Amino acid sequence: MGRNLQTDRQLRPIDLARGYGLSTQAVRNYEEAGILPAAGRTPHGYRTYTPLHALALGAFLALVPGHGHRTATSIMRAVNQDETDEAFRLIDESHAQLLDDRRTLRAVERALRDLSPTTAPPAGTGGTFVGPLAAELGIRPATLRKWERAGLVRPRRDPLTGYRVYEEADVRDARLAHQLRRGGYLLEQIAPLIGHVRAAGGLEPLEAALGDWHARLSVRGRAMLTGAAELEGYLRARA
Incomplete structure (x- = not known):
């Protein structure tokens, strides 16, 4: 032109x-x-x-x-x-x-590929607590609390006991964070990735968006x- x-x-x-x-x-x-x-x-x-x-x-x-x-x-x-x-x-x-940005995309793809299906909290329990979730992931409860401070998980508090309660989406975020940490990513690098998952409304919508993400990076x-x-x-x- x-x-x-x-x-x-x-x-x-x-x-x-x-x-x-x-x-x-x-x-x-x-x-x-x-x-x-x-x-x-x-x-x-x-x-x-x-x-x-x-x-x-x-x-x-x-x-x-x-x-x-x-x-x-x-x-x-x-x-x-x-x-x-x-x-x-x-x-x-x-x-x-x-x-x-390409490395971030690959990290998300690897995490999704290696992530086993999220186990939802048992029906009628209203969620799971920090101890059982930490045990499932093979980490210490203190690690989950550290992730919470970094914004990776956002459990609600039980109004009667004050205990942290992890809903299905919280379990998903914790498992994804765990997978990314195993890949060597820092908490400040993981936080925006978790944000992408939340904005997409879960893992499946995010997977559908990965192709578009690839295309945009290629165009750029x-x-x-x-x-x-x-x-x-x-x-x-x-x-």
Whole structure:
């Protein structure tokens, strides 16, 4: 998109905007944000752009899907200020985050694959207590209490005794947390994964969402490649 703008002539704001399906105000906003180099001015004060501005705009728009608007803005601002090392650092951070997201997804998949079916609390008991659940998992009751403080499990309290009561969903969360801990994950890493399970409404809906999660990561990874190619073109033009 926008390759028809690659000529030797000067470009008006409307030319640049139309080439990328934007408004002229958006182009001005991008310039003010440092995404584009400063525009030239006519004797009457009107902005003029060049093919270099078109390349900058194309690079920015290609970077956004993979890195997000804020990071893409920071990358382009760094490049335009001749701070390419900072731009590369920001790109590296995005790639590191994508890799971490992939590792998180694999952790969830392994945990679900290795997790045996959750045993619901016996009917009529209203849940299970910390001792029996700890014994089932092969851990100490203190460990379950530590997980509770970290937000991994959320048992209710019996109004008469004050004892912790683990409902079926709590047992599920405890078993998933146990599986992830065995995989070497820290409590602060496990907490958001448990959050995904709760938000999905259980393990089965989460399993159905894993395919979509995979697809989104793949789309983001490919978008990073596209953004890198466009940015490389801009860097070459600036050299």
